[in-house]
Amino acid sequence: MVKADLTEMLCKHPFVGELHDPHLKLLVGCAKNVHFRDGEYLCHEGEAADLFFLIRSGRVAIEIHAGHKGKRRIQTIGPGEVLGWSWLIFPYRWHFDGCAVSEVSAMALDGKCLRNKCDKDHDFGYEMLKRLANVFQSRMEATRLQLLDVYGTR
């Protein structure tokens, strides 16, 4: 993948938004283009969260093992959204399984590498945290609405 294409692809993703060099270059340096087939897993609960994904097309379902209820899919992450934030939050482990429920193309970012860069360059760290905060907020709002069970009649 040509660096220029990767840069363009990254800039188009809402997570990246207005990011400039040298921070943009840092990100590009840690990014690569990936594809997943329907049914493939992008991550497993408990594993080291060394990667995170910017979804470009397709859907990834967040799966949680709910004891006797078995495996439950509780949310899907779609185009323009972000899968994974534990790369920046101790203990840096995935909290769920991520399963592609369609063909998925995404950009995988080396979270371990970026984590170190955040520690060294706090300005870059701030840019990353700002963006993650947005992800938390919209995910939280969506989850709250899901919890409201608006279609329930009781």
Place this chain on the structure above:
Amino acid sequence: MKHIALAEADRLVDPMIPQMMSIKKTVWETDDTFTLQLENAVYADPGYSFSPGQFNMLYVFGMGESAISISSDPAKPGVLQHTIHRVGTVTNILSQMKRGDIIGLRGPFGSRWPIEKANGLDVCIVAGGIGLAPLRPVVYSLFRRRRDYGRVLLLYGARSPLDLLYRVELEEWGKLYDVEVLVTVDRSDSTWKGYIGVVPNLLSYIKLDARATIAMVCGPEVMMQYTIAEILRRGVPPEQVYLSMERNMKCAVGFCGHCQYGPKFICKDGPVFALTQIADLFEKKEI
């Protein structure tokens, strides 16, 4: 059953008096929602004229009335359908009625979806749960003159995959009529491969030519609030956003006062409103 053929002029038009309709067909859409097809019990094939967005008061002998949106194709007056969520006494009895049983019908009442305003624009229809029922007549109307409109998007969500309405039609619409259909559920089962999440989220997955888009939204009020907030955030002008409201309805003609939403009577000023008509009250609590 005796049928009488009568001239248009002789038909009852008093909005307080029900017409007698007989049940032609009941189709179960989910385990608690069914579509009732009615025909006139007294007059032979008179057809029934209504506009998308309007509703009828369906009367069960001795039990009461229920306000139900009309969910069929306005261009097919011989096919009159209501998609009903079985939740209370009246709707429960309606769900158990058999072909040939007779109920009362008053209507059509209420304001309409402004389909003519969509000419030349992209149309974004957003529905939650049973909210798809009053929007289905819009979908049919758009198809009839598909070239008059730009993109047609249908964003739809329900509680779970088993609660999705009109599943077969949803697929057809996507294929046959150049409609972009996105479906999501609040909670999934193990077989569902579509989106899992709330309806407002579906808006993040589509591009919008915001200024050239007209939005029509119907569903639970809190779902509409979040959806409309997102639609406005994306730049769709408030004058191009329409929604359908719901309140307790007893008379449907503006006398009983129950359906008031601020100064608006949902039964006669609504149920379809332009956002600009109710913007001051929309975010307020307990109006």
Place this chain on the structure above:
Amino acid sequence: MFIIQPKDFDTLISALKTRSYLVIGPKVRDNAVIYDEIDVAADLPIGLTDEQDNSRYRLKRSAGGLFFDTSVGPYSWKRYLFPSRAKIMSFIKRGKVLELESDGAGQEKRQYAFLGVRPCELSAMALQDRVFMGAQFADRAYSAKRKGAFIVAVNCTRSGGTCFCASMGTGPGATEGYDITLTELVENDRHCFLAEVGSARGTDVMNDVTRTKASAADVQLARNLVAAAKGSMKKSMNVAGLRELLAENVDSAHWEEVSRRCLMCANCTLVCPTCFCSTVEDTTDLSGEHAERWRRWDSCFTMDFAKVTGGNFRPSPRARYRQWITHKLSWWIEQFGTSGCVGCGRCVTWCPVGIDITAEVRALQSSGVHADA
């Protein structure tokens, strides 16, 4: 214009009865002046006056033998035009066949003559006309009763303790909407009624009443008495900008404060002459072949008023009090072109905890948010 002597008042009542009107007028029952069938002038609350205040109503004897010295009581004329319970439809079911049996209109055999309608009540009837005889839908039973009702209005020559019709522009003198209007004249030893005719059928009835011509001085006295009543109102409401003020103060902390006092008893809506909310009850008999639909008064103060399956849009008392006052004084204007309040003061008199709509408005006016603030 004419003068009717008290001893000849019965000729007015007879004139109405011979024309087959059912005469309804003020009468004392349970220590209050209510509206009921009147046979003769002696049925009226002669020689009585009332003392009204926030949550207070007392009838008292007074000298002078006046006929109409009491102000409005707990009943309003909506009791007859828009009855608290009415059968609006009935159905028959035989086997599968369902038929309409009757539609509720045309049940009234006789027309009413309302005797003693105060100017605020004339306005109240006109307001309910806008509700029930609107551009889009009209209630046939209401229309029939309303059009057939003969109205003998009575101007107020004494303002009641809770009246504020002057603020609302609805009294204390009648300007239109009556067939005959009376003003009770009292001057030294003189006691009589000035009668003005307001319609053709009023003229017709008047022809059978024992009367003499009124003098200019009589007319002036009547005007003076009404003006004195207007000038002596104890309560007032400043309606300037009220529509906007209420619409903008939906979130005011004031509503929480009122709701701590309000019992949600719905008295105010029951006595209010313009409140029109109703509910519908469907019943069937034991045979299962006969069903009826009844309409009865309802109130936005009740817990169930805004209930729908799966929830309630307006459960809190705070929101329900707000709904009543905001509808009455603000949203009514958008709906029907005028305020819904006629300043009769009934809600103030009959509220068990003495909540005063004029005081609530004043409180909001001093604390409320204004558009240009």
